[in-house]
Amino acid sequence: MIHLRFHDLIPPPPPGYDSGVVALIDQWLSAFRLDDHLHTHAAHVIGELPKAVRDDLMNDPGFVICDYEPGPSAVMRVPMGVPRFGSGGSRSVVLKRTLRRARRPFVRWLIAHELAHAYLRNEGRWDGDDPEAAADALAAEWGFPRPPAREAWASLIAR
């Protein structure tokens, strides 16, 4: 006779995986009140970040991620986080809500790219490094490569 306990039915988490982290990300992200779709994408991207990067962003009270509906009468208010002394100022990631209509790889790449800018404080990785190339390189390292230009364009006009 085989005795199965409940946890035998659940595949073991990958080594080093912190099962509390998903709930933590969700809770942390909820405070920013993103559009539901963008929240889901952002939670996924943040879950894929290396722990050191994720901790750097999540533990910074000066970090803010927000979204807005672009349009002729749009008023964008970017909430500023309260920078921690010596943390190098506040960091804001601003997402257009129209992004939710783009294709998944594009949305996730863009969020990862913006998070990379925040992580690098809009600098390059070293002196003379182009901040855009740096953000793309980090995003790709985290599993979110920049989609080919043609695909990116199609993503933007997708409805």
Ligand SMILES: [Zn+2]
């Ligand atoms: Zn950029």
